[in-house]
Amino acid sequence: MSTEPKAWEGVLAHIESRLVDGRIRPGDHLPAERALAADLGVARSSVREAIRVLEAMGLVRTQTGSGPSSGAIIVARPVGGMQALMRLQVAASGFPVADVVRTRLLLETAVAADLAERPSMIDLADASQLLDAMDDPARTPEEFLVLDAQFHLALADASGNTVVAAMMAGLRSSIEGYVLSGLDRIGDWEAMVARLRSEHRGVLEAIVAGDVDGARTRIHDHISGYYRDASPASSATRTVHHETR
Template identity: 65%
Template sequence: MADAAQTTRAWRVVLEHIERDLLDGRLGPGDRLPSERDLAADLGVGRSSVREALRVLEVMGLIRTATGSGPQSGAIVIATPSGGLAALLRLQVAAQGFALGDVVRTRLVLEDSVVTDLASGTRDTSAAHRLLDAMDADGLTTAEFLALDAQLHLALAEAGGNTVIAAMMAGLRTSIESYVLAGSAAIDDWDAMATRLRSEHRALIAAIDEGAADAARDLVHDHITGYYTAAGLTFAHRPH
């Protein structure tokens, strides 16, 4: 037990060191992290602890790692922390994950609120429209398509103007994207599913643009639960 606790403390030391450098601007997108060996030596921890911290940072979407010895190997910063709550949720997802049913139900609550607020008030869906167009590009891999899908839902949350909801959606993004991607393997005809998702997205954005809040709520609910059902992941009942 003591060894496990020491290991946990060690990788958190590495994590906090790198996050501090990111927050203070000493590291930024495009910068390469020191090698595992150098980080272990500088911080006085084992290389296994460094690897665990890097794994968490990668799941949080802050770095990308590549093996090998070429110029693109090692860990490269691809984003900076986007706020305390979002970072906290990403850390929770990275460290132990959330139950899939809980993620789906939380998405339903959050995105119901997002589309209602957008359709009922001043709407700026320009970022969502750009993402809709990006998702129409030829040659997208399933992972690329679903990454844009996740960004679309986040863009709507950010457009809604509720910073807490936007932070929660940003924090849950990694969990949402990973489950959705995992579920895609169970879908026999991915091209047909992608066509269906594009159509559902456009109908949802159209309802928001038209100020049809009730229709937008129904569309986002059916969109979220429909995909999870088609992928054989779960079924979330409509909240009453």
């Protein structure tokens, strides 16, 4: 089987290198299909294929016609494409829960510490509103845990780090999957939900107070504690003493 790169992959590499070195920037149009094909010595079909891939990734948008807005343009924030790609990768690979939890711990402890370092510079309104929504006693366990996932994403969004936010959004389906699957292993949901509410508030309070070590520790213990209590006792992933929510 040939390992030779396909022509459209060469077009992708060409465009990527120009994004990296700043020769093309968000908002810029890509060269016309005919010109790009001639410059790279490839067929126009290869250029079209590369642009379709870039569009699916959320890096460019295309518009037909002959005006100034026609053709392929680099989008300003291709985060949505990164999220979509991560979700597909997670779905296709079926990542081990322990790996997802470890990744959460790496990302979310860093996010909590970063937020606590600059509490006056961040907007935690969304995160706070989600905590208020979780206080509703009429919430089913499933509804509560979905809001819980959104709370963690809101913290990542508040950090302003679009890469971290995209990674968290990409992991969301896996996070919700193992969190919800653990419901049957929680003997006393009322006690658990009270604990989770308290832990969420504690994380937010530490961030607002500028307590970097406290924010980091509280989010770590919160994530690892739920994983510990809601994971199957027979699972090998018990070796990971970290958890979610």
